[in-house]
Structure formats: structure tokens, C-alpha cells
Amino acid sequence: EDQVTQSPEALRLQEGESSSLNCSYTVSGLRGLFWYRQDPGKGPEFLFTLYSAGEEKEKERLKATLTKKESFLHITAPKPEDSATYLCAVQASGTYKYIFGTGTRLKVLA
Amino acid sequence: DTAVSQTPKYLVTQMGNDKSIKCEQNLGHDTMYWYKQDSKKFLKIMFSYNNKELIINETVPNRFSPKSPDKAHLNLHINSLELGDSAVYFCASSQDERGVSSGYTFGSGTRLTVV
Numbered sequence: 001e002d003q004v005t006q007s008p009e010a011l012r013l014q015e016g017e018s019s020s021l022n023c024s025y026t027v028s029g030l031r032g033l034f035w036y037r038q039d040p041g042k043g044p045e046f047l048f049t050l051y052s053a054g055e056e057k058e059k060e061r062l063k064a065t066l067t068k069k070e071s072f073l074h075i076t077a078p079k080p081e082d083s084a085t086y087l088c089a090v091q092a093s094g095t096y097k098y099i100f101g102t103g104t105r106l107k108v109l110a
Numbered sequence: 111d112t113a114v115s116q117t118p119k120y121l122v123t124q125m126g127n128d129k130s131i132k133c134e135q136n137l138g139h140d141t142m143y144w145y146k147q148d149s150k151k152f153l154k155i156m157f158s159y160n161n162k163e164l165i166i167n168e169t170v171p172n173r174f175s176p177k178s179p180d181k182a183h184l185n186l187h188i189n190s191l192e193l194g195d196s197a198v199y200f201c202a203s204s205q206d207e208r209g210v211s212s213g214y215t216f217g218s219g220t221r222l223t224v225v
Contacts, residue, residue, distance in 0.1 A: 032210040043114075043200050043216025044153070051210075085151060096166055096207045098214075100153040 002027045002092050006101035013078055013108050021073040021104045023088030033071050034098065035064050036087040044087055078108045113137050116201050116217040123191055124225055131186045131220045133201030141165075141209060142184040143202040144176060147219070153200070159184055160207040191224045198222070 003026045013019055025033065032051055036044035048057040050066040057064045061082065063074040073086055085105045089098040114135045123129055135142060143166070144156040158166035159178040173189040184201060198221050202214040 031208070034213055036213070038151075041218070043202070043218050044214070046213030046215070049210055049213060087153070089153075091208070091210065096158060096209070097155050097168075098209070102150060102152050 002090065002099045004088055004090055004099050004101035006086075006088050006104050008104060009102070010105040011107070013075075013106070015079055015108055015110050016077050018074070018076045018078070020075070021086055021106070023071040023073070023101055024069060025071070025088075025090045026069075027090045027092045027099070029093035031091045031093045031095075033066055034089045034091070035062075035071070035073055036089065038085045038087055038103070075106070078106075080108045080110050082106065083108045111136065112217075114201055114203055114215050114217040116199075116220050118220060119218065120221050120223075122223045122225065125191055125193060127191050128187070128189045129191060129222070130188070131199055131201075131222075133184045133186075133217060135182055135201075135203040135215070137203055137215060139203040139205050139215070140181060141204045141207045142178065142181070143204075143214065144184065144186050145200040145202060145216075147198040147200060149197070157184075157186075158207070165207055188222075191222075193224050196222055196224045 005024045007022045035047040038044040048064045053068045085103040087103045089100040141160045143158045157176040162178045175187045178184045198219045201217040
């Protein structure tokens with residue numbers, strides 16, 4: 001069964017303290033792995049799609065990487081405005097469905 | 111100009127009532143979705159329409175019925191509401207049925223509370 005597990009559930013960082021969020025996945029043929037950001041009271045906002053192991057994508061202080069079993073979202077020198085829940089999702093080949101993880105709640109303290 | 115708009119934003123209703131949530135997208139996307147986010151923030155697909163054709167129909171109670179009058183609109187009607195239906199419902203759209211290259215664009219959600 002296709003599955004996505006994110007860790008940690010919650011993470012508190014000081015401003016400027018870099019860290020990584022993990023997304024482990026099990027899928028029968030990966031079409032894509034996705035990262036989204038969700039702010040309280042809002043819908044998820046698309047960040048990245050990764051297609052194959054070894055791929056990396058960057059956006060401002062965020063960098064996503066992908067292996068055959070997991071993806072990392074690296075946050076470099078975070079700022080308070082990076083505080084949000086970060087969601088990971090996968091789509092298996094042959095389906096149109098996303099399977100989401102339960103997210104990592106990130107809090108960056110000034 | 112909101113890309114994916116849902117109404118209402120909040121909905122409080124009694125058990126047994128029937129209610130509808132409306133969604134509209136102005137992005138020209140071909141595919142629209144309904145997702146349910148529970149209290150633990152887990153997002154689960156319910157339905158998906160591509161150009162008005164139902165392509166994903168997950169195992170949800172048949173009290174839930176989606177309707178897509180055109181590719182820019184997707185509504186969700188819920189009959190005989192139950193306490194367990196309380197959740198946040200998100201509408202989303204994507205360029206095509208795979209939603210891979212540019213992901214989904216989500217609306218801001220409808221918080222449904224059944225009392």
C-alpha cells in the first residue's frame with residue numbers, strides 16, 4: 001500500500017538555525033513527490049515537484065532533495081515567516097491520486 | 111483576484127441537515143478536486159473531475175455527492191449530515207488530471223461543524 005510518513009511532527013527552531021524535515025515514502029512506482037506549505041486557516045501552497053532520485057529543487061531558503069525512499073526539505077537560516085506546516089505527498093504511476101503525509105509543523109522563533 | 115474560491119468559509123449546521131459547498135476556479139485548469147482535512151490535519155482525496163468527468167471517486171459515504179456543471183466549477187452536496195463529517199473541506203484545481211508539473215492550487219477551505 002502506498003504510504004507517506006513525515007518526521008518530526010513538530011519542530012521549533014531559532015531564527016537562523018538550519019534544519020531538515022523528512023518525508024519517507026512507499027509507493028509502487030513514483031510519478032512525483034510534492035512539497036506543500038500550509039499556513040493556519042489556509043489551503044496548502046505548492047512548493048516543489050521531484051521526479052526521480054538525485055533530483056534537487058530550491059526556492060529561497062528551501063531546498064528539496066529526493067532518494068529512492070525519502071525526501072528531505074532543508075531549511076537554511078530560517079526566518080519567522082517560514083513558520084507553517086509542511087506537507088509531503090506522492091503520486092504513484094498509473095494513478096491520479098496524491099497520498100499526503102500528516103505534515104511537520106515548523107515554528108521559527110525570532 | 112482569487113484563483114480558487116470556496117463558499118462558504120464557515121458552515122455550522124445541525125445533524126441531519128443537507129448542505130452544499132461551492133467552488134470556482136479562474137485558472138483555466140482542466141481538473142478539480144475535493145479533499146477532506148481532519149482534526150489531525152490529514153488530507154484525503156474524496157473526488158476529482160477532469161473536464162466535467164468524474165475520474166476519482168474514493169470510498170466516501172454516498173451522502174456526499176459532487177457536481178461539476180462546467181470545468182470551472184465543482185460543488186459538493188452533503189445529505190443527512192453527521193457529527194463525523196465535521197472537518198475542513200478543500201477544493202483544488204490542477205492543469206491536468208496528473209497535477210504533477212505545477213501541483214495543485216487549493217482554495218482556502220470550508221470549515222464544516224456539525225452540532
